[in-house]
Amino acid sequence: MRQISSAGAYAPRLRIDAEEFREAWGRFGGAGVRTKAVQDADEDALTMGAEAGRRALDAGGFEGDDVDWLAFATTTPPLEEEDLTVRLGSVLGVPRTATTRTVTGSTRSGVRALADALTAGGTDGVALVVAADCPRGAPDGDEEHAAGAGAAAFAVGDSGAEVVDTATYSEPYPGTRFRSAGDDEVQGLGVTQYDREAYRATLVGAIDALDADLGAVDAAALQAPDGKLPYRVAADLGVSTEQVRAATTVHELGDTGAASAPLGLVSALADGAERVLVAGFGSGASATAMVVENESSVPVGTSLDGDVSLTYADYLRRRGEITSGPPAGGGAYVSVPSWTRSVPQRHRLAAGQCLVCGSLQFPPEGACRDCASLSGFDRVVLATTGTVEAVTTIAAGGAPPEFGEQVAQSGPFASAVVSFGGPDGGAVSVPVQVVLAGDDAVSTGDRVRAVVRRIYTQEDVSRYGVKVVPATG
């Protein structure tokens, strides 16, 4: 069996405190959740997954090119039909010949995808597993109160942490948590004892099927639909509440769905845990459990800190609950085929180096802007950090209509011309949107870092591309 060679994790910077819900509703349904992460208006499972995937690859010293197997696990794919691993792979630079699969429909899918990667036969390269989720429920529902956002990723190769045992168990328990076709909100019937029994029985079933000794684990990364349930069943699973606490992000990030147990594993690996029980659960109900031995301390790259606090009104805006959607006047039209031609630039800052004069050009098309040659370009990829050359913060009323809904949800953004360096020196200017949150401010001369976010959605097709965030540190 192959091994976990490196891991990555990402959660949005935006946080809301449980107290905000209590003030708004007089109660908070996310038991045991203190704060939770909230995806920005231009983030979704694909963009968060790309952030975690990039960190896992970077931590392990891998390039996207090294990947020959890619899995994307989520219960909240931005599209119900269309292979999202293609765009995820494009953002991460994964070769077009890689084997890909999407695992969805269950919060267990993150652990399921990791188990699949470990046993995927015949792969010489890196198998990359990305689990990302941002569940959503009705505003007054417990599922929504607990719903967080985050992503975890694992690069699976020939060395690293070994998975010594894996087991799966399933048993019919309909109606505990489900999302009907065409609906974007999960719901449950709220039959408390029945719901708990579904969770307990399937996890016990999977863990009982393991041969490994659970007493020796440092941490137990359990599926955490809220911050209480894992502790409530710990004893039945043969683990202590301390072991559960050592591998959970639910208290800070909320319910991260398919990324829940994977995020627990990444945080345990980051803390140097040597032996970890991982147990993913999904309603229906099914569970997959595994024991990970991390004697070599695999490298981990995480970005899980939150530094921007939202009020409940901010939160409703971010989720589009109280905004009115795109304006009737329409937006700037860029046809999908035309957008698709620019995908290498949008997804990976692919630029060109003039075959005649060697200058960098972005986008690499048409005549060279320096020597007017039409000879063409060598493809190069720009650095992911750059320097602001010119910038404006667009006030709420000043945004073009295709960004009106984004401003309604997230507030003002900046738009900048940023100079990015090339691999062999030189630099080229690229127009980018600057994502602003909290007290962020951007001026000429500031350093910024490229991220991939949703640029806008037109004709129901979301276009993803490079934006920048203020570079820290």
Next chain:
Amino acid sequence: MRDAYVVGAGQSPFGSFPDESYRSLFLTAFERAVESVPKGFDPTDVDEAVVGTLGVGGRQLGLSGPAVTEYVGLHGVPCTRVENACAASGYAVRQAVQAVKSGMADVVLTGGFEVMGDLSGDVTKYWLGVSGETEWERLTGTTFAGVYAQMASAYLAETDATVEDLSRVAVKNHANGAANPDAHLGFECSLDDARGSPTVADPLNLYHCCPTSDGASAVLVVSEDVVDEYSDAPIRVAGVGAASDAVGLFHRDTYTSIPASVAAAERAYEMAGVGPDDVDFAEVHDCFAIAELLAYEDLGFCERGEAATLVRDGVTARDGDLPVNPSGGLKSKGHPIGATGAGQVVEAFKQLAGRAGQRQIAGATRALTHNVGGSGGAAVVHVLEVAE
């Protein structure tokens, strides 16, 4: 090549006119231009028409040229519509001059028109914004205000100019526009008004941005062979210069200058055999206050980085040494996109002919007009002078 002369010019009022169409506004401009010809003008003399419009507020993308010339009775006269965003009718005037100079035509009607005021803000921002670099620049969330704001950020970082200097441009142009009965926003504003208005795209506030307007302009350009039939005091088109550049700001080597303006001005000065010191006043493209400061430098009115001193010291005020935008400019007179470039020539004609009323600049004999498309993808400069 033959000389070309302006013998008449007129504009409709610029403003918001829900009861007018682009055709009826153009008729007003046309009638005023005809009335302004000293020795009278017979419309059947028109050989050719060249008019500018961006797209009539996005509602008439094709054949908008014949739509206005047929409306004003120029049946059968060949009409070409020129589109270069906000420089549409500056380029239309240039085409008219070329037609006359080449010998293809003796009498050419030129001008421009736009109707923008009856659209929702979103529709206006939609179609204006796709007149720049759409696929990259626009999709970072900018309209033109955003792109000029980026230029302002770079300019303010590079020079000792301040946001207050941008406000001074607005105060000056409103003072001028208050004396122009055809101005859209013909009222004076104080420096406090101009400083304290809401931000549109930082550092630009509302007073640093021109309005969107309805309006039309018309100019009659004739050859030296027939000029005597129309006027004994015609205005000679001494110099014409134009240049194109990258449509997107990020593709230019500088963000603190509009290279197309520099090149257009150099060509116009060379053709006219004059320099910036020989100009008595100018109508420049102040779509945003920063654009007027950049124009001072690009047109050679001052050294690089010194533009703010011109507006601080009153050099470009109507009673200064080099009045700029005596009409009120785009800021106060208004900016019906397609009408703007030819509208600048209308003001130059009025001033040089001594018909500018209470905003008349005494003794002016040579004018410069400067019209920019987008954030500098196209620019056109004319030097006009009282014929010897």
